[in-house]
Amino acid sequence: MELITGATGYVGGRLVERLLAEGRPVRALARDPSRLEARAGLELAGGDLTSGRGVREALEGCATAYYLVHSMEAPTSTEDGDFSDRDRRAAESFAQAARAEGVERVVYLGGIAPAGAEPSAHIGSRIEVEQILLEAAPASTALRASLLIGSRSSSFRILVRLVERLRLLPMPGWRRNRTQPLAERDAVEFLARTPGIEAAAGRSLDIAGPDVLSYGEMIEGIAESMGVARLPIGLGVSLTPPASAVVSALTDQPLDLVRPLMESLEHELLPRDALEAPEMYGIRTLPFDRAVERALAEWERTEELAAR
Numbered sequence: 001m002e003l004i005t006g007a008t009g010y011v012g013g014r015l016v017e018r019l020l021a022e023g024r025p026v027r028a029l030a031r032d033p034s035r036l037e038a039r040a041g042l043e044l045a046g047g048d049l050t051s052g053r054g055v056r057e058a059l060e061g062c063a064t065a066y067y068l069v070h071s072m073e074a075p076t077s078t079e080d081g082d083f084s085d086r087d088r089r090a091a092e093s094f095a096q097a098a099r100a101e102g103v104e105r106v107v108y109l110g111g112i113a114p115a116g117a118e119p120s121a122h123i124g125s126r127i128e129v130e131q132i133l134l135e136a137a138p139a140s141t142a143l144r145a146s147l148l149i150g151s152r153s154s155s156f157r158i159l160v161r162l163v164e165r166l167r168l169l170p171m172p173g174w175r176r177n178r179t180q181p182l183a184e185r186d187a188v189e190f191l192a193r194t195p196g197i198e199a200a201a202g203r204s205l206d207i208a209g210p211d212v213l214s215y216g217e218m219i220e221g222i223a224e225s226m227g228v229a230r231l232p233i234g235l236g237v238s239l240t241p242p243a244s245a246v247v248s249a250l251t252d253q254p255l256d257l258v259r260p261l262m263e264s265l266e267h268e269l270l271p272r273d274a275l276e277a278p279e280m281y282g283i284r285t286l287p288f289d290r291a292v293e294r295a296l297a298e299w300e301r302t303e304e305l306a307a308r
């Protein structure tokens with residue numbers, strides 16, 4: 001049995017589908033399991049990582065546990081702290097329960113760290129969670145990705161909404177910073193194969209697609225895939241605090257989510273050293289343009305994109 005936490009979330013939900021399709025028995029943990037659809041091969045478990053409610057019970061009998069929890073929602077009280085406090089508390093309570101239940105391997109998806117620069121609060125928190133989880137079980141694996149290209153990926157949706165809604169695209173100073181985005185399909189595949197990859201045990205590995213692109217190039221690539229002409233206007237400054245409020249309003253995404261994501265654009269987010277994971281896992285990653293096409297096509301199956 002494998003436990004998937006964050007099963008109501010974007011990555012966790014996709015991973016549940018992927019493991020069930022392979023016939024692997026899955027237990028899915030959610031704060032409100034009634035939000036998950038009951039299916040053959042899927043056991044539902046209720047639990048909250050921050051309070052610890054139901055977590056040991058959910059881990060019982062699981063050799064592998066996927067950690068795909070992230071608390072970017074607005075705090076409900078001042079004692080809640082910010083997302084870093086909530087994510088630290090959740091990881092610590094999960095690590096304690098995983099040790100107590102003898103879990104062999106925790107598999108985590110976090111974020112790529114900037115080289116030689118202080119990480120943003122968001123990336124710093126992802127790294128802190130990684131350290132807590134790698135210490136919880138010696139054979140654990142942390143995968144680090146930057147932007148995921150998928151129809152439900154919050155960062156991708158923000159970029160698409162900006163292209164859709166703005167004819168003139170103001171491009172702040174961070175437009176020249178580069179990253180290596182990854183197709184959702186490939187991210188899910190790396191996660192699904194991890195328990196079978198011995199060489200990945202006890203490691204933190206970067207996972208990334210084949211193309212290195214600046215954020216400006218990514219936005220232009222998305223506009224091209226959407227078949228719309230957009231006039232980029234280069235700005236000399238980054239303007240993150242006021243810009244995140246505008247982006248939040250334009251894209252209908254909560255400010256508590258947009259601001260930390262935009263702060264991460266201030267640095268290049270490129271993989272450490274040579275990218276080992278694709279060869280280690282035998283995964284040929286999708287080029288950026290193909291990943292965008294797939295994501296937009298899937299998005300349009302459920303919702304029309306005004307600009308297309």
Ligand SMILES: NC(=O)c1ccc[n+]([C@@H]2O[C@H](COP(=O)([O-])OP(=O)(O)OC[C@H]3O[C@@H](n4cnc5c(N)ncnc54)[C@H](OP(=O)(O)O)[C@@H]3O)[C@@H](O)[C@H]2O)c1
Nearest residue numbers: 006008009010011031048049050068069070109110145148
């Ligand atoms: N999306 C991306 O582009 C991307 C890129 C790189 C890395 N990642 C990493 O992938 C991981 C998953 O991200 P995501 O985009 O899938 O996040 P998401 O869609 O926001 O999902 C987060 C999940 O965490 C759950 N959760 C939050 N607090 C919880 C708690 N106290 N107890 C139990 N569950 C709790 C949420 O459950 P509720 O439904 O109950 O709120 C939800 O299922 C994160 O570590 C993220 O850093 C994502």
